[in-house]
Amino acid sequence: MSIRVNPDLRNELIQFGIGDWNACYHCGTCTAICPLSEEGFLFPRKKIRLMQMGLQGPLESSVEPWLCYYCGDCTKTCPRDANPGELMMSLRRYLTSTYDWTGLSKKFYTSKIWELAWILFFAALVIISFLVILPSFGYKFTTELTAEGGVKLNSFAPIPIIEAFDWIMAIIVATLLISNILRMYYKIIWKNSTTKVSLWVHIREFWLLIFNFAVQPKFSKCDDKRYWGAHWFLMSGYTIMFIVIVVFLPWFQTEKILPVWDPQRWLGYYATFGLLFGLVIAIFGRLKKKDIKFRFSHVSDWLFLVMLTLTVITGIFIHIFRINGMPMATYVSYITHMAVLVPMILIEVPFSKWSHLAYRPFAVYFTQLKKNAVLK
Amino acid sequence: MDHKDSIGVFFFDLMGTVNDPINYSELAKYTLGFQQVLQAWHYSDFPWNEETIRKKIETNDLSKIIVAGALPGTVKTLFSKAMSMAGKNPSSVILVSFNEYGIWSDKEIERAKALLICAIRDIPYEIAAMPGDAPVNPATMIIGGGISGIQAALEIANGNTLVYLIEKTGTIGGKMATFDKTFPTLDCAACILTPKMVEVNQHPNIRLMSYCEVREVTGDAGNFTVKLLQKARKVNVTTCIGCGTCAEKCPATAPSEFDSGTTMRKAIYMPFPQAVPNKYLIDAESCIYLKTGKCRACVKACPVPDCINLDEPDKEVLIKVGNIIVATGYKTFDAARMEQYGYGKYPNVLAALEFERLLNASGPTGGNIHYRTQDKKGNWIFSTEAEKPEKLAIIHCVGSRDKNYNKYCSRVCCMYSLKFAHLILDKLPEAEVFEYFIDMRSFGKGYEEFYERIKEEGVSIIRGKTAKVEAKNGKLLIRGEDILRSELIENIVDMVILSTGLEPGEDTKKISEMLGIPTSDGGWLEEANYNTDPTGTFRGGIMLAGTCQGPKDIPDSVAQGSAAAARVIQNILRGRVTKDISGLTLEEIENHINEISPIQV
Numbered sequence: 020m021s022i023r024v025n026p027d028l029r030n031e032l033i034q035f036g037i038g039d040w041n042a043c044y045h046c047g048t049c050t051a052i053c054p055l056s057e058e059g060f061l062f063p064r065k066k067i068r069l070m071q072m073g074l075q076g077p078l079e080s081s082v083e084p085w086l087c088y089y090c091g092d093c094t095k096t097c098p099r100d101a102n103p104g105e106l107m108m109s110l111r112r113y114l115t116s117t118y119d120w121t122g123l124s125k126k127f128y129t130s131k132i133w134e135l136a137w138i139l140f141f142a143a144l145v146i147i148s149f150l151v152i153l154p155s156f157g158y159k160f161t162t163e164l165t166a167e168g169g170v171k172l173n174s175f176a177p178i179p180i181i182e183a184f185d186w187i188m189a190i191i192v193a194t195l196l197i198s199n200i201l202r203m204y205y206k207i208i209w210k211n212s213t214t215k216v217s218l219w220v221h222i223r224e225f226w227l228l229i230f231n232f233a234v235q236p237k238f239s240k241c242d243d244k245r246y247w248g249a250h251w252f253l254m255s256g257y258t259i260m261f262i263v264i265v266v267f268l269p270w271f272q273t274e275k276i277l278p279v280w281d282p283q284r285w286l287g288y289y290a291t292f293g294l295l296f297g298l299v300i301a302i303f304g305r306l307k308k309k310d311i312k313f314r315f316s317h318v319s320d321w322l323f324l325v326m327l328t329l330t331v332i333t334g335i336f337i338h339i340f341r342i343n344g345m346p347m348a349t350y351v352s353y354i355t356h357m358a359v360l361v362p363m364i365l366i367e368v369p370f371s372k373w374s375h376l377a378y379r380p381f382a383v384y385f386t387q388l389k390k391n392a393v394l395k
Numbered sequence: 396m397d398h399k400d401s402i403g404v405f406f407f408d409l410m411g412t413v414n415d416p417i418n419y420s421e422l423a424k425y426t427l428g429f430q431q432v433l434q435a436w437h438y439s440d441f442p443w444n445e446e447t448i449r450k451k452i453e454t455n456d457l458s459k460i461i462v463a464g465a466l467p468g469t470v471k472t473l474f475s476k477a478m479s480m481a482g483k484n485p486s487s488v489i490l491v492s493f494n495e496y497g498i499w500s501d502k503e504i505e506r507a508k509a510l511l512i513c514a515i516r517d518i519p520y521e522i523a524a525m526p527g528d529a530p531v532n533p534a535t536m537i538i539g540g541g542i543s544g545i546q547a548a549l550e551i552a553n554g555n556t557l558v559y560l561i562e563k564t565g566t567i568g569g570k571m572a573t574f575d576k577t578f579p580t581l582d583c584a585a586c587i588l589t590p591k592m593v594e595v596n597q598h599p600n601i602r603l604m605s606y607c608e609v610r611e612v613t614g615d616a617g618n619f620t621v622k623l624l625q626k627a628r629k630v631n632v633t634t635c636i637g638c639g640t641c642a643e644k645c646p647a648t649a650p651s652e653f654d655s656g657t658t659m660r661k662a663i664y665m666p667f668p669q670a671v672p673n674k675y676l677i678d679a680e681s682c683i684y685l686k687t688g689k690c691r692a693c694v695k696a697c698p699v700p701d702c703i704n705l706d707e708p709d710k711e712v713l714i715k716v717g718n719i720i721v722a723t724g725y726k727t728f729d730a731a732r733m734e735q736y737g738y739g740k741y742p743n744v745l746a747a748l749e750f751e752r753l754l755n756a757s758g759p760t761g762g763n764i765h766y767r768t769q770d771k772k773g774n775w776i777f778s779t780e781a782e783k784p785e786k787l788a789i790i791h792c793v794g795s796r797d798k799n800y801n802k803y804c805s806r807v808c809c810m811y812s813l814k815f816a817h818l819i820l821d822k823l824p825e826a827e828v829f830e831y832f833i834d835m836r837s838f839g840k841g842y843e844e845f846y847e848r849i850k851e852e853g854v855s856i857i858r859g860k861t862a863k864v865e866a867k868n869g870k871l872l873i874r875g876e877d878i879l880r881s882e883l884i885e886n887i888v889d890m891v892i893l894s895t896g897l898e899p900g901e902d903t904k905k906i907s908e909m910l911g912i913p914t915s916d917g918g919w920l921e922e923a924n925y926n927t928d929p930t931g932t933f934r935g936g937i938m939l940a941g942t943c944q945g946p947k948d949i950p951d952s953v954a955q956g957s958a959a960a961a962r963v964i965q966n967i968l969r970g971r972v973t974k975d976i977s978g979l980t981l982e983e984i985e986n987h988i989n990e991i992s993p994i995q996v
Contacts, residue, residue, distance in 0.1 A: 044796075044833060044834070045833075045859075045878050046792070046833040046859065046860035046878075047859035047860060047861075047862070047875055047876030047877070047878050048860055048861075048862045048875075048876075049862075050862075050876040050883065051859075051861060051862030051863065051874045051875040051876050051883070051884070052735070052862035052863060052874075056883065057883070058882065061876065061881060061882075061883060064876060064878070065881060096735060096799070096862060097798075097799075098792075098796060098797035098798055098799065098860075099798060100798045100799075
């Protein structure tokens, strides 16, 4: 069997992150210091080796980058300043771009202009829909208030239309993401002749996927467990928000001003607080650059944080303005909210940083499948 | 000289100004003082083209152009073209590069003038600025009494000239005296070294000054005046008979420097039994009398009257020497800085020099390898009552080849680690020994053969530096990656030895400032030329020997000691010593130029 070597691999990878990876002299410190590296799935050194040798095929079919949660111990102890932690991060970006069959992901990761243009394009579509298309169907701004003194949001943004739009978007994103996961499965398990796994094993180990999606137990094995806590808080807040908006929109987007103890309100508050908490830690971390995991920020990292923060803040504004009976302010916040949220979901989830919500738990699942294959 | 020479000088300054900009008008004034120079121009930006320069050449009828500035090479073609456009010789454009000669600010203006006069008078600066020489005082000072210093001292003294050997500690011998065996010949280090030490002590031409520090060096090549601080030993070196009664009675203890802290010594002590001079001394920091004013147990015990004088003060000594050899040596890397290896936290993680003492027959366990255990008071000590380890791991490159600590290779660790492996198997034939390395550097005569021999002895030599050492069930767990087999290593061993690298000795910085010798990367003293003059320095009459210049093993240190001695003997035989280049004044250079090519009127 022949293996194709890509001598330009390092130059391709450097577009996805920064690091003096060719400096590595293979002492193995990074692999040994890593709390997550285990027999059969050793990283980061082996990945650096593949990168240095230009073995693109084996690198693209490796699952290990997804098993790294970037505690930074490898970069801290590296005697060559080769920055193995950032290589793993860059590989995650690179792998995201190889799983994506549209080729958009690579464009978004390697070109700031391309990514910004698409974000602005989707934002413009949203704004035009609210300002031109919806009013032409009779859904107009109204300064009338409800009997309780709240804003009549539903006559401006009618629930059936928004809900239908939510579902369309969810289906598009899910289709893209699932097709990418299938490609990931093909690269990691199917194509690999040494890993033949029975269907029963696939079913037996499936619980791992759900468990890892919900709890991220691997992340908690990294030395600093506070980040796992913050991430989990953010993740749970986001998941609640997502379910509530897509599935229970009529219940969530009300004109009534519900009492504070109503589950609709405190679920919203929990989710908002969780998101804000996680965001503040990530933003301050990336600004201070004290921890190694936050030291090297790619454009995609910042875009994601900025867009999510804007979404959360405009969401809070909608809530405040609505219950205080400020119609125009509510409408402006709502349009801004959607103008940030829609491009964020459409670009980040299937093509960019946010796709890790699927790849990470699937990677743990695939790892378990591979282990089963090895055991036979 | 062509008396028709008519020179135009162009100054230009593209580098922008520094804090202390070069005073170009003064330089211009200086050049205009020569009759050949017709005109000088100074531009700070770059408005020139061939045409404007050509006009200047034609109007002033210049036959030669000097371009002086930070990087004159960048504009040479411009001037050459202008010269040929004006019908002159385009090769008569002389460059004076300030950067190349280290001229950055107005402080170096004298050197700039010297370069300009050389350009005007057509004499290469290297010839004009040839340092002169001075008569030499035949006495030599050697700083540092390790193996390099001892070797150099004996070489020079055997040539029948006077040597002052200055040693900071109470005994000469240096680090080599603490070693058990040398690699690759496995000679007993003490057996080679101690005869030389004794020879130094008994040599009629060597003035051994132990417990003594260099404080100030003044004067120039051939005639240095050195101020020494003779620290008070508080024991009379001539009358002390070395009986040891004082130490028996002394109640104060401190960790032994010679044993790398593995044993305790008294406040009045002899560094080790074969110390030279073989006399006792008092460590002022741990002596109870010097701290509280009470005790004097040693004075009462001493059988020689007036031998111990606890109130003896330090004194200054002045000596005059013609040459200096610096042989200040190294210190080992402090393994506690790499927390992941647990040195200082786990008692059975040892630094290389500690293990060296453990192997040594004069060490804490008489050369047997035992665990470090707690005594009744709870102190961690080596004792022959403790059990012997069965699995030992040696970790290479601790503090070396690591950008977080020292990026250089310390050169000796691979070989001494292999030596350790051999000596462990020699003493504990049943033991398992693991060596964790990144790259095996067994350069040199007989070294690779030594490596092959160790491999055959059944040592597990594993490629992959380990990442950390942890405690597990009272033993030590080593975590690493076996690079060649792509496996994770989790090895439980009894004892871990860290092959700590070399660093410049504590006083290297001080010596470098005192003598005006720069340090190179890593803090080692800088030699005059890495390839062709590794023992010389930029200062005339000052030579380097041994590890103060860079990490090296014993044979190389000895060779460099001899080489430095040869340089000194050369100066003494010639009777004159070459002065420093940096010491030359403008006037001297001018006179030199006038000597070489007198002005014809």
